[in-house]
Amino acid sequence: MSFNHVAVIGLGLLGGSIGLAVRDEMAGVTTSGYDADPQVRARAAERKLTDTVHDDPVEAVRGADLVILCVPVGAMEEAARSIAPGLSDDCVISDVGSSKRSITNALRRALPNHSVIPAHPVAGTEHSGPDAGFSTLFHQRWCIVTPPADADPEKVAELVDFWEHLGAMVETMDADHHDRVLAVTSHIPHLIAYTIVGTAGDMEEVTRSEVIKYSAGGFRDFTRIAASDPTMWRDVFLNNKDAVLEMLDQFLTDLALMREAIRAGDGEMMHDTFARTRAIRRSIVALGQDDPRPDFGRADHE
Amino acid sequence: MSFNHVAVIGLGLLGGSIGLAVRDEMAGVTTSGYDADPQVRARAAERKLTDTVHDDPVEAVRGADLVILCVPVGAMEEAARSIAPGLSDDCVISDVGSSKRSITNALRRALPNHSVIPAHPVAGTEHSGPDAGFSTLFHQRWCIVTPPADADPEKVAELVDFWEHLGAMVETMDADHHDRVLAVTSHIPHLIAYTIVGTAGDMEEVTRSEVIKYSAGGFRDFTRIAASDPTMWRDVFLNNKDAVLEMLDQFLTDLALMREAIRAGDGEMMHDTFARTRAIRRSIVALGQDDPRPDFGRADHE
Numbered sequence: 163m164s165f166n167h168v169a170v171i172g173l174g175l176l177g178g179s180i181g182l183a184v185r186d187e188m189a190g191v192t193t194s195g196y197d198a199d200p201q202v203r204a205r206a207a208e209r210k211l212t213d214t215v216h217d218d219p220v221e222a223v224r225g226a227d228l229v230i231l232c233v234p235v236g237a238m239e240e241a242a243r244s245i246a247p248g249l250s251d252d253c254v255i256s257d258v259g260s261s262k263r264s265i266t267n268a269l270r271r272a273l274p275n276h277s278v279i280p281a282h283p284v285a286g287t288e289h290s291g292p293d294a295g296f297s298t299l300f301h302q303r304w305c306i307v308t309p310p311a312d313a314d315p316e317k318v319a320e321l322v323d324f325w326e327h328l329g330a331m332v333e334t335m336d337a338d339h340h341d342r343v344l345a346v347t348s349h350i351p352h353l354i355a356y357t358i359v360g361t362a363g364d365m366e367e368v369t370r371s372e373v374i375k376y377s378a379g380g381f382r383d384f385t386r387i388a389a390s391d392p393t394m395w396r397d398v399f400l401n402n403k404d405a406v407l408e409m410l411d412q413f414l415t416d417l418a419l420m421r422e423a424i425r426a427g428d429g430e431m432m433h434d435t436f437a438r439t440r441a442i443r444r445s446i447v448a449l450g451q452d453d454p455r456p457d458f459g460r461a462d463h464e
Numbered sequence: 465m466s467f468n469h470v471a472v473i474g475l476g477l478l479g480g481s482i483g484l485a486v487r488d489e490m491a492g493v494t495t496s497g498y499d500a501d502p503q504v505r506a507r508a509a510e511r512k513l514t515d516t517v518h519d520d521p522v523e524a525v526r527g528a529d530l531v532i533l534c535v536p537v538g539a540m541e542e543a544a545r546s547i548a549p550g551l552s553d554d555c556v557i558s559d560v561g562s563s564k565r566s567i568t569n570a571l572r573r574a575l576p577n578h579s580v581i582p583a584h585p586v587a588g589t590e591h592s593g594p595d596a597g598f599s600t601l602f603h604q605r606w607c608i609v610t611p612p613a614d615a616d617p618e619k620v621a622e623l624v625d626f627w628e629h630l631g632a633m634v635e636t637m638d639a640d641h642h643d644r645v646l647a648v649t650s651h652i653p654h655l656i657a658y659t660i661v662g663t664a665g666d667m668e669e670v671t672r673s674e675v676i677k678y679s680a681g682g683f684r685d686f687t688r689i690a691a692s693d694p695t696m697w698r699d700v701f702l703n704n705k706d707a708v709l710e711m712l713d714q715f716l717t718d719l720a721l722m723r724e725a726i727r728a729g730d731g732e733m734m735h736d737t738f739a740r741t742r743a744i745r746r747s748i749v750a751l752g753q754d755d756p757r758p759d760f761g762r763a764d765h766e
Contacts, residue, residue: 288758343674354686388742410719420655438665440691442665
């Protein structure tokens with residue numbers, strides 16, 4: 163490992179998991195942490211999410227050779243500015259945010275003289291905050307590194323190595339392409355889930371109590387990602403607007419076709435669509451990206 | 465238990481689970497089964513899904529005091545006609561289908577002289593076929609019984625008692641109301657999941673391989689229910705058209721509002737919506753309708 167001291171700014175699910183994973187997987191590497199919320203700092207210190215937890219972001223990054231910003235996308239630029247006075251010259255600045263173009267621009271604006279190499283581990287749960295992290299969060303998950311064109315290849319390689327040590331598989335790609343890929347695989351699914359859970363909660367003909375009771379028919383699956391952190395997700399949609407709107411319109415076109423098939427009673431069109439989607443599920447399970455057990459391995463029938 | 469002999473027509477996930485559950489939870493009750501597919505019958509006999517497996521539906525129901533039709537909604541009427549010659553006069557006819565109005569009408573047309581009491585256990589997994597069933601499928605799940613207005617209250621009580629013996633909690637309601645409730649809690653979620661998985665699989669800008677690799681960002685959740693049985697789901701949409709279209713239009717209205725919020729950069733509207741949906745998740749978990757562990761208890765980080 164090229165990094166000896168990793169500073170984590172933001173000690174929620176992702177930041178906390180990084181701290182715990184470094185402790186478990188990288189003997190000898192020091193970690194330090196900061197969170198803007200004093201209660202989060204207190205809990206982070208209790209759980210020892212990082213070796214030290216600081217009340218001042220400048221102190222948290224002092225001596226670090228890698229700083230990872232784990233704050234909502236909209237808070238990245240301010241967080242980057244707040245640590246500037248403590249950064250050593252050759253420190254690598256990275257992050258875990260879900261929209262890479264806007265973050266790349268924000269971090270380079272805030273820290274024009276540092277190596278900014280954004281990254282995005284495609285991992286998480288619906289839980290957030292300093293109690294949510296765990297050290298194996300990145301195992302078998304992809305981490306996408308999006309180096310700017312002028313990034314130092316050696317430092318990029320070091321960051322890739324870092325994520326591989328945490329158990330992740332790493333790909334590099336352009337920030338804009340990342341934003342389109344994640345619009346499909348993450349942002350639109352969250353948007354749809356938030357929306358349908360909202361719709362179901364506001365029905366006149368069906369009570370909220372009925373929605374909750376009979377949720378095992380499929381609805382409950384959507385409620386999990388719709389329980390994700392609201393601030394984080396607001397910022398994602400504010401910062402990946404173009405790709406999200408483009409993918410959303412493709413979905414809306416397909417949904418309109420499906421609506422018409424239902425209206426017209428076109429069973430053949432429906433069956434064709436429904437039969438094709440199984441193959442994608444099988445590939446995801448085969449690639450170790452989902453639990454092969456029925457119903458995600460839920461234990462609630464026992 | 466008032467029933468001594470339960471016949472199951474259709475030996476897939478639901479039918480097989482009923483057979484296994486009766487064996488495990490109702491000592492002394494006989495089961496017999498039939499499936500239109502000879503390969504399913506052979507596998508059902510190997511797994512002993514029912515005490516006996518018959519090559520003729522008429523033989524399968526002979527002597528039964530409860531027959532449960534576990535075939536796709538669109539196959540209900542034909543299945544009911546096929547068993548008519550073997551039915552005893554006082555036999556109760558029920559089913560497990562997901563749209564109750566159309567099934568009620570179909571079964572009463574096919575068997576006008578029998579007690580038809582439709583039911584719908586809100587339970588399942590994404591797997592189907594004779595290997596998918598397990599005896600605890602109905603534990604902690606609701607079963608909705610939709611007795612026609614002229615149903616014999618004693619027989620309704622017997623059917624409720626039957627489902628409670630299988631571990632289910634039972635509610636009775638009108639078939640039309642059932643169809644609206646399930647449109648929200650089950651049919652629309654499946655429609656959305658099938659559609660988004662189809663959309664994601666057909667993107668030009670993002671490859672299918674990328675969709676699969678980075679699916680842990682949220683997309684993979686949708687692929688589970690989109691792997692459900694295509695024939696079953698085609699029939700649901702063909703047979704619950706009005707309620708599905710009504711609920712779909714409410715969802716589309718809400719999604720259009722969300723689209724506009726993203727376009728306009730209205731973070732407040734997004735945050736308000738995203739913050740409200742957590743409460744529904746909490747209620748579902750509190751009611752024992754989902755696994756309380758993060759990520760549905762998936763074991764794929766280890």
